[in-house]
Amino acid sequence: MTSGNLATHLRKLEDSGYIRVRKVLEGRSPVTYIGLTEDGRTAFRVYKKNLRALLEDPM
Template sequence: MSRELDPVIHAQARLRVVVALNTLAHGDQITFPGLKDLLQMTAGNLSVHLGKLEEAGYVEIVKTHKGRTPTTYITLTRQGRRALEDYTAAIRELLDLS
């Protein structure tokens, strides 16, 4: 019996976000504009998907200030890394069934 695909990660845009964040070392962060540019997503679209990932506990979003400029940092949580590992294993299982 194969594993279920995580519907939170399975959406293409959220999968791209999680995979991009997974390339960072554990505990490293990326700014919202940096992630937006990297993924070539609009701010609104990225915000919606980050909200769903944060709700699932897969990303941590920290809003702070650099001087007077608001800055948002995003990092993949330990739970998010585990979810991606499980998702990848489920995909591999599905491919092995072919």
């Protein structure tokens, strides 16, 4: 994944309210911090639950 692709994905997640992005300078270097919001945590829990059900279902 290129940095451009990553930036696009992160922007979509941020616009959807799943993550928050904070950019700061540490010394002379820019640093980006990314964290899950409560909506992001909930969505990820639901995703994991659905993925487990899909993988465990014998059909």
